[in-house]
Amino acid sequence: MRLDDGFERFGDIHSFALDLRLVEDPDGDNAAPHASVGSWGEWRLWVNGYNLCLHDLTFDDDQSRSKDAVTWYLAPLLRWVANNWAPLLHEERFPTPTRHHSARDAYLAVLARRSLDSGAFVPWQAWASRHSIRCAAEGGVIPDFFLRRLEDTIEISWGDRVQPGGDAVSFRLETGVAHPPVEAVAEALDRALEWAVLQPALQDRPWFPDFSQAVTSRSGEGSVDRWINWFIDGSAVDDKLSKIYGCIKSEMRVKSSSIFDVMRRNTYLASPSPAVAMFGSLSPNISSKAARRLLEVTASRMADSPIKATIDQFVEPRPVVDRSPWDEGYRLATYFLEDADALPKGNHLDLDALLAGLEVKVDEERLDGDGPRGVALAGEKIQPTILINTDHSANRYSPGRRFTIGHELCHLLHDRNRAKRVTHTSTPWAPQEIEQRANAFAAMLLMPAELIRRTMSEPGDRVTIDAIIGAARQMEVSRTALIRHLANMGEITDATRDRLLDEISERAP
Numbered sequence: 001m002r003l004d005d006g007f008e009r010f011g012d013i014h015s016f017a018l019d020l021r022l023v024e025d026p027d028g029d030n031a032a033p034h035a036s037v038g039s040w041g042e043w044r045l046w047v048n049g050y051n052l053c054l055h056d057l058t059f060d061d062d063q064s065r066s067k068d069a070v071t072w073y074l075a076p077l078l079r080w081v082a083n084n085w086a087p088l089l090h091e092e093r094f095p096t097p098t099r100h101h102s103a104r105d106a107y108l109a110v111l112a113r114r115s116l117d118s119g120a121f122v123p124w125q126a127w128a129s130r131h132s133i134r135c136a137a138e139g140g141v142i143p144d145f146f147l148r149r150l151e152d153t154i155e156i157s158w159g160d161r162v163q164p165g166g167d168a169v170s171f172r173l174e175t176g177v178a179h180p181p182v183e184a185v186a187e188a189l190d191r192a193l194e195w196a197v198l199q200p201a202l203q204d205r206p207w208f209p210d211f212s213q214a215v216t217s218r219s220g221e222g223s224v225d226r227w228i229n230w231f232i233d234g235s236a237v238d239d240k241l242s243k244i245y246g247c248i249k250s251e252m253r254v255k256s257s258s259i260f261d262v263m264r265r266n267t268y269l270a271s272p273s274p275a276v277a278m279f280g281s282l283s284p285n286i287s288s289k290a291a292r293r294l295l296e297v298t299a300s301r302m303a304d305s306p307i308k309a310t311i312d313q314f315v316e317p318r319p320v321v322d323r324s325p326w327d328e329g330y331r332l333a334t335y336f337l338e339d340a341d342a343l344p345k346g347n348h349l350d351l352d353a354l355l356a357g358l359e360v361k362v363d364e365e366r367l368d369g370d371g372p373r374g375v376a377l378a379g380e381k382i383q384p385t386i387l388i389n390t391d392h393s394a395n396r397y398s399p400g401r402r403f404t405i406g407h408e409l410c411h412l413l414h415d416r417n418r419a420k421r422v423t424h425t426s427t428p429w430a431p432q433e434i435e436q437r438a439n440a441f442a443a444m445l446l447m448p449a450e451l452i453r454r455t456m457s458e459p460g461d462r463v464t465i466d467a468i469i470g471a472a473r474q475m476e477v478s479r480t481a482l483i484r485h486l487a488n489m490g491e492i493t494d495a496t497r498d499r500l501l502d503e504i505s506e507r508a509p
């Protein structure tokens with residue numbers, strides 16, 4: 001769409017849009033770098049109605065002027081998008097597990113520790129070259145934001161970080177994160193690239209043939225496999241998990257095809273298959289035997305026709321937009337206990353009865369010590385199921401198993417994709433915001449405030465270790481989970497929490 005101010009707009013500013021325009025280079029072609037010559041221009045990037053490029057320019061005489069677009073060569077930006085097309089739109093996995101939520105937070109945390117652990121920084125540096133737009137600066141001053149795949153969305157995270165050499169520019173953007181659907185981002189970028197290759201002013205430039213080649217090769221022969229490699233392994237080539245996935249797929253495809261059905265568009269994966277989604281957060285150390293078992297069990301829960309279950313009436317997909325997933329998990333569990341009329345009459349939540357009432361199957365499987373702690377499966381044609389990995393150390397005792405079930409129940413209720421499907425594996429590689437929300441949900445489900453009042457006469461700072469042990473036994477939760485939960489609910493201070501955790505570690509289990 002051509003705008004009045006001469007920009008071409010690709011996408012919808014309320015979700016995701018890129019505005020581009022070519023402008024005559026004030027310094028002429030001779031001063032331009034070989035790799036960008038002829039592409040002087042301006043661009044704006046919109047997310048959820050915000051223009052991330054809005055900035056103030058301060059001049060030598062201290063006068064300042066606000067601008068709504070980045071002014072620089074367009075070639076570096078266009079080239080970066082074209083060259084990184086597959087990882088930009090498909091790589092969900094971080095180089096190493098992190099407790100941080102957004103890509104930008106995770107990267108800045110690694111950056112801060114760089115001098116302590118330079119070995120860990122190397123893979124993150126390579127990762128940033130694919131996801132941090134500043135890697136497309138090539139000398140320009142551009143806002144600080146990151147793009148990466150997150151399930152069926154593209155996570156965009158931004159903030160204000162001064163760029164070396166960019167002291168005169170201050171971007172107005174506050175720290176933030178948004179999750180437009182992958183279609184919105186991919187289609188907008190797709191059209192921007194198509195527009196660029198058709199610009200006569202760019203076509204006779206020395207850098208154009210390579211760029212045009214990169215635009216063409218973003219789809220075509222073998223691209224689906226490449227996108228899946230990026231999704232599963234964060235790699236352009238078959239890495240550990242992709243190899244296991246490929247073997248299992250060729251064995252299982254005939255019998256259980258629907259588990260491998262991806263929803264593809266011309267130049268990207270709109271939705272990964274159930275199998276790919278599960279592999280996306282598995283540990284690279286899982287054995288191929290356990291991975292195969294996981295897919296076989298999932299396939300066995302898939303049906304040809306829709307499945308109805310009581311849990312459906314409580315299902316409410318909620319993307320994590322809250323900056324505090326922990327609080328949200330507490331809230332969701334509190335509402336669920338009320339809505340499902342599940343608040344225990346006694347001192348103990350009967351999980352078996354609750355799940356039977358919801359028509360959710362709970363199965364135990366041996367999925368490896370490196371396998372997921374639990375798995376949540378549901379969808380229009382998938383029997384709602386929670387798998388407990390009995391090989392996982394957290395599931396050795398009943399309180400740990402109960403916590404796993406509560407955690408997976410949160411995924412079944414709230415972590416559905418746009419196909420209303422969930423095939424989630426709970427591992428340190430899974431998106432941390434949904435993991436933290438599910439942990440909070442489990443804690444509040446098993447230990448609602450009413451139950452704590454009933455099982456502990458004095459849950460405050462003067463609580464004794466014997467009271468903790470007694471209450472944990474009655475609620476059938478772990479002692480450490482109870483102590484942390486009391487602190488998170490504000491019943492005890494962090495100092496009391498630490499004292500109790502110390503005391504409990506000195507006692508026999």
Ligand SMILES: [Zn+2]
Pocket residue numbers: 407411424425426427430434435438
């Ligand atoms: Zn999980």
